[in-house]
Every structure is written in C-alpha cells, then in structure tokens.
Amino acid sequence: PFLQQVLADPDFQRGDVSTSFIEERPQLMRYKRSRDRGTKLMNWLADVTVNAPNGNRPTSVELRSKLPAVDLARPAPDAGRQRLLDLGPARFAAELRERTSLAVTDTTFRDAHQSLLATRVRTKDLVTIAPHLARQTPELLSIEAWGGATYDVALRFLGEDPWDRLAALREAVPNIPLQMLLRGRNTVGYTPYPAKVTDAFVREATSTGIDIFRIFDALNDVSQMRPAIDSVLETGTSVAEVALCYTGDLSNPDETLYTLDYYLRLAEQIVDAGAHIIAIKDMAGLLRPQAARTLVSALRARFDLPVHLHTHDTAGGQLATLLAASEAGVDAVDAASAPMSGTTSQPSLSALVAALANCERDTGIDLERVTDFEPYWEAVRLVYRPFESGLPGPTGRVYTHEIPGGQLSNLRQQAIALGLADDFERIEDMYAAADRILGRIPKVTPSSKVVGDLALHLVAVDADPADFEANPGAYDVPDSVIGFMAGELGELPGGWPEPFRSRVLAGREVQVRDTEISADDEAALDGDSATRRRTLNRLLFPGPTSIFEDTVELFGDLSVLDTLDYLYGLEPGEEHVIDIAPGVQLYVGLEAIGEPDEAGMRTVMATLNGQLRPVFVRDRS
Ligand code: 3PY
Numbered sequence: 001p002f003l004q005q006v007l008a009d010p011d012f013q014r015g016d017v018s019t020s021f022i023e024e025r026p027q028l029m030r031y032k033r034s035r036d037r038g039t040k041l042m043n044w045l046a047d048v049t050v051n052a053p054n055g056n057r058p059t060s061v062e063l064r065s066k067l068p069a070v071d072l073a074r075p076a077p078d079a080g081r082q083r084l085l086d087l088g089p090a091r092f093a094a095e096l097r098e099r100t101s102l103a104v105t106d107t108t109f110r111d112a113h114q115s116l117l118a119t120r121v122r123t124k125d126l127v128t129i130a131p132h133l134a135r136q137t138p139e140l141l142s143i144e145a146w147g148g149a150t151y152d153v154a155l156r157f158l159g160e161d162p163w164d165r166l167a168a169l170r171e172a173v174p175n176i177p178l179q180m181l182l183r184g185r186n187t188v189g190y191t192p193y194p195a196k197v198t199d200a201f202v203r204e205a206t207s208t209g210i211d212i213f214r215i216f217d218a219l220n221d222v223s224q225m226r227p228a229i230d231s232v233l234e235t236g237t238s239v240a241e242v243a244l245c246y247t248g249d250l251s252n253p254d255e256t257l258y259t260l261d262y263y264l265r266l267a268e269q270i271v272d273a274g275a276h277i278i279a280i281k282d283m284a285g286l287l288r289p290q291a292a293r294t295l296v297s298a299l300r301a302r303f304d305l306p307v308h309l310h311t312h313d314t315a316g317g318q319l320a321t322l323l324a325a326s327e328a329g330v331d332a333v334d335a336a337s338a339p340m341s342g343t344t345s346q347p348s349l350s351a352l353v354a355a356l357a358n359c360e361r362d363t364g365i366d367l368e369r370v371t372d373f374e375p376y377w378e379a380v381r382l383v384y385r386p387f388e389s390g391l392p393g394p395t396g397r398v399y400t401h402e403i404p405g406g407q408l409s410n411l412r413q414q415a416i417a418l419g420l421a422d423d424f425e426r427i428e429d430m431y432a433a434a435d436r437i438l439g440r441i442p443k444v445t446p447s448s449k450v451v452g453d454l455a456l457h458l459v460a461v462d463a464d465p466a467d468f469e470a471n472p473g474a475y476d477v478p479d480s481v482i483g484f485m486a487g488e489l490g491e492l493p494g495g496w497p498e499p500f501r502s503r504v505l506a507g508r509e510v511q512v513r514d515t516e517i518s519a520d521d522e523a524a525l526d527g528d529s530a531t532r533r534r535t536l537n538r539l540l541f542p543g544p545t546s547i548f549e550d551t552v553e554l555f556g557d558l559s560v561l562d563t564l565d566y567l568y569g570l571e572p573g574e575e576h577v578i579d580i581a582p583g584v585q586l587y588v589g590l591e592a593i594g595e596p597d598e599a600g601m602r603t604v605m606a607t608l609n610g611q612l613r614p615v616f617v618r619d620r621s
C-alpha cells in the first residue's frame with residue numbers, strides 16, 4: 001500500500017526519486033513517529049488491512065505444512081559446488097561436457113516467479129524450501145536464484161536487501177551451485193554501468209554465493225559483455241556461462257539475419273571471450289524442436305564447450321524442444337517446479353525428469369523427490385495470486401510478436417493499468433510493428449523495454465505504424481527509443497534502421513549518459529562488503545534503494561511477517577503470531593476498523609500482545 005502510493009507518484013514514475021522523497025511528502029511522515037519494532041509492523045499490517053489491494057486472503061494456506069518431511073539436521077551431501085571448488089571452473093565445465101546424463105538447472109527461485117508472479121516471491125518463502133532441495137535433489141547442476149529483475153523488485157517492492165537474499169540462500173544451500181542472470185554491462189539494471197561497477201558487483205556476488213553467472217547482452221554484442229566476462233574470469237572460482245539470445249526462426253528459409261551462421265559467428269566470439277559454457281537463451285520460447293537440434297548439434301560440433309539451453313514455454317510445446325536438444329547432445333537445460341512452470345515460465349521439471357527417466361540421458365534426479373516439492377510451490381502460487389499475469393494458457397501468438405516471457409506477463413499488467421486490457425491483441429500487434437521499425441532486434445531486457453515502450457505509445461496515440469516510421473518527427477517519441485537510436489545500448493545485429501534512425505535523431509541533442517563514478521564511490525566499491533553492497537544498491541538503483549531505506553525506516557524489518565500477513569493484513573477473530581527473533585513473538589489481532597473521517601483517515605483497532613492499540617491509516621480506496 002505504501003509502496004503502491006510511492007509507485008503511483010509521478011516523480012517516482014519519471015525516475016526522479018531522491019532520498020528526500022519522504023521528507024517532501026508529509027502525508028507519509030506520520031509513520032516516522034513510531035520507533036519500536038512492534039509499532040512499525042502494526043503500521044504495515046493496519047495499512048494493508050485497510051487498503052489491501054490484494055483481494056481476499058486465500059484461506060488456510062500454510063506453506064510450511066506443504067513441505068516434504070526431510071531431516072534438516074542431516075547435513076546436505078557434497079555436490080556440484082564442492083566439485084566446482086575442487087576442479088575450478090574450466091574443468092567443471094569440461095566434466096559437464098563429458099557426462100552422459102542431462103544436467104538440469106531449477107529456475108523456480110528466479111525466472112519462474114519473475115515470469116509468472118511479477119518477481120514477487122519473498123526471500124522467506126524461498127529460504128524455507130531451499131534446504132530441502134539441498135538434501136533431496138543435490139544432482140541439480142544449479143539453482144537459478146538471483147539476478148534478472150529480482151534485485152530491483154526486492155528493493156522497490158519487497159522492502160528487502162537483495163544481498164541478504166543471496167546470503168541466506170547460500171547458507172541454506174551449501175552444496176548445489178547457485179546461478180544468477182547478469183545483463184552484461186547493464187548488470188541487473190536497464191542501462192549500461194561503468195566496468196568498475198560491474199566488476200565490484202561480480203566480486204561481491206561471488207563472495208556472497210554466486211557460482212555460475214549467466215551473462216547476456218540484449219543485442220548479442222559481445223563487446224558489451226566483455227567487462228562482465230572478464231570480471232567473472234578474474235574471480236578464478238566462478239563459472240562464466242555466456243549466452244546467445246535466440247530470436248526469429250533459424251529453420252525458416254526466408255530468414256536472412258538470424259541464421260545458423262549468425263549464431264555460430266556469435267558463439268565464436270563468445271568462446272574467444274573466454275566463456276566456460278555457452279548458453280542458448282531463448283527468452284520468448286521461439287526455439288522449435290528441429291531448430292534446437294540444428295543449433296545444438298552445430299555448436300557442439302564446432303566448439304568444445306558445454307551448451308546450456310534456456311527457454312520459456314509460452315506456446316506450450318517447449319518440452320519437445322528440450323527433448324530434441326537432449327537428443328542432439330545439449331549438456332544442460334532449465335526447468336521449473338511444475339506448479340511454477342508453463343506458459344511464460346520454463347517447462348515443467350517433473351515432465352522433463354519423467355521423460356528421461358530410465359533412458360540414456362536420465363537426469364539422475366529422483367522424480368518422486370521433485371514432485372514432493374510441488375505442493376509447496378502450488379501453495380506459493382496461491383498465496384501470491386494477486387500478482388498473476390492473467391495469461392490463462394499458452395499462446396501461439398508469441399511466434400509473431402516475439403515478446404519475451406517475463407515481459408509478456410508484465411505488459412498484460414501494464415495494459416490493465418492503462419485501461420487497454422480488452423485490447424491486448426492491439427498491443428501485441430504494435431509490439432511486432434515496433435520491432436520492425438526499430439530494426440528487428442533480439443528482444444530481452446533492456447531492448448525489450450524499448451520495443452514495449454514504443455508499442456504502448458503507438459497504441460496510446462492510435463498511430464499508424466507506417467506513418468510513425470515515415471514521420472517520427474510528427475510524433476512524441478519515447479525517450480527510451482531516442483536513446484536506443486542514439487546507440488545507448490550498443491550496435492544492432494541487422495544494422496541501423498534508416499532513414500528512421502536519422503529522422504528520430506534529426507535536430508536532437510542526445511545526451512550521452514554519464515558513465516563515470518565519483519572517486520568516493522570508487523573507494524566505497526573497494527571498501528568492506530557492507531559498504532560495497534550499499535554503494536552498489538545506490539549506484540544501480542537509486543530510486544528503489546531510497547524506497548527500500550524508507551520502508552525499513554517506516555515499517556521495520558518486514559521479512560519477519562508471514563507472506564499471508566504481509567500481503568493481506570489482519571483477519572478479524574484471528575491471532576497473528578509474528579516471530580520477530582528466536583523465541584520472541586508478537587501476538588497481533590484485529591478488533592475493528594472505523595469509518596473514514598473527513599480527511600480519509602480510519603482508525604484500526606488492533607491488539608498487540610493483548611493490549612488495545614489504535615492505528616491511524618489513510619484509506620486510499
Ligand atoms: C531478465 O533480464 O531479467 C530476463 O529474464 C531476460 O530474459
């Protein structure tokens with residue numbers, strides 16, 4: 001609720017959020033009066049209770065009761081992480097290439113909820129099940145658990161420090177390699193940062209717990225990935241998995257740009273840059289089975305590195321692609337726990353494990369152990385249902401619009417917010433048109449955002465795309481499109497779209513983003529871990545970091561709240577128990593909610609440890 005208010009703020013939407021954000025908004029100040037933890041948490045709970053934008057609380061979903069019975073006192077067995085530490089990244093990769101069994105990465109902890117639930121799954125709910133994976137499925141190649149949008153969302157929406165999540169997952173999973181998605185020079189953001197920032201980020205991520213970095217550049221420009229690759233290689237312990245972003249359809253005889261030859265030339269640069277593993281990053285789920293066979297076979301015939309395939313199941317058939325790739329020799333693939341799989345997420349892990357069980361490429365992962373985790377993830381999905389994207393099933397329209405999985409769910413939400421929910425097909429069509437206008441680019445964060453911005457703009461002003469393309473000077477052009485045409489994100493695989501580009505840039509002074517950092521910040525990046533983390537948060541996400549700091553100041557450490565309480569607030573007649581520290585509990589109840597006064601304030605009569613506590617909340621409905 002507080003964050004919703006922040007998000008609705010025009011300054012915030014423009015990105016002009018400074019640390020004085022709260023100071024300039026006296027209506028938020030009243031929360032500042034409270035100093036003790038209980039009162040701060042009560043402020044959050046009362047606020048959510050009144051303003052709950054989240055609808056009805058799902059009844060009786062107790063996440064912990066859905067966990068399989070596993071003896072957590074038993075230590076997690078040594079597994080891939082210990083092998084990586086023993087062998088070093090190059091030999092670890094060589095071993096991956098030599099094995100017969102298909103290696104599997106579980107993406108449930110990152111991409112699955114990014115693509116289905118707007119990245120909203122909280123650290124608490126990840127860390128609860130993580131030790132079970134460490135003991136039951138140690139055969140996993142890795143758990144993808146960090147990076148992508150998780151960093152931004154933790155700070156902006158969850159009141160969490162992303163570094164705390166990584167540290168907690170590392171502690172919970174000492175044996176399975178942890179993997180992250182790194183957006184090349186854009187690290188975990190949307191625009192390029194200086195190499196010094198990337199380097200400090202990679203060092204801190206490695207020392208906090210990342211073993212495998214999947215690095216990509218949205219335009220497949222290897223020079224843009226080099227600083228990140230070099231930083232990972234310099235750690236000496238982490239694996240550099242470098243991705244080619246897959247787009248188009250390489251089996252289509254009419255394809256002239258994104259051909260097999262294009263991908264092989266790209267892979268050659270990736271190998272030359274020192275990668276340990278080549279990733280095929282099929283962010284929209286466009287890689288068809290036969291194309292996968294062709295691409296995987298060619299990559300493995302040409303290069304010695306293992307190949308790791310990532311796809312999204314948007315059209316519904318990507319298990320076939322994984323199996324075709326497996327037959328062609330792919331070394332590793334990504335999948336997600338079944339209740340968190342399908343459509344914009346990855347294919348189902350249990351379907352994959354079952355498909356290969358007792359076959360030559362058996363994953364070595366026990367099917368029953370994988371399915372034992374499903375009740376937990378199903379309950380997670382129910383608890384977080386306010387963040388469902390509204391995509392009811394697979395869609396083959398992705399082959400035309402090519403919207404990546406993570407963005408498709410997001411755009412549907414944006415369409416609802418803009419009152420265009422009933423007209424989503426128009427947004428899809430405009431997205432395809434915007435992509436053609438911008439030069440047929442690979443679409444993935446952040447290039448996908450540029451295409452999405454243009455698509456929404458074209459729909460909003462009801463433009464004819466052909467007219468916009470011919471006369472961009474007659475329209476407002478979104479800033480991201482101008483920056484993109486000015487080369488802010490790098491060179492385009494198919495060259496610049498002319499004369500569109502010159503027309504967009506004509507008469508404009510495009511300011512090149514300042515990529516220098518101050519000497520103080522540079523020193524801070526070389527400081528201790530806490531200083532480096534704080535500095536990285538601020539340099540990468542100044543706005544969300546100040547929201548995070550304000551959230552902690554106003555509401556305290558929200559991570560102690562169960563997600564049902566955190567999202568849905570207090571229920572009449574229920575005693576909410578909050579474990580604020582080992583052995584320290586708060587008992588919170590709801591007595592009554594008053595009518596709003598003229599100023600729109602309501603009094604929430606709550607109890608804290610048996611004592612009546614009125615909390616004043618602005619009703620924002
Ligand atoms: C991200 O950059 O977050 C992605 O998941 C891209 O596919």
Ligand code: ZN
Pocket residue numbers: 111282283310311312405
């Ligand atoms: Zn993905």
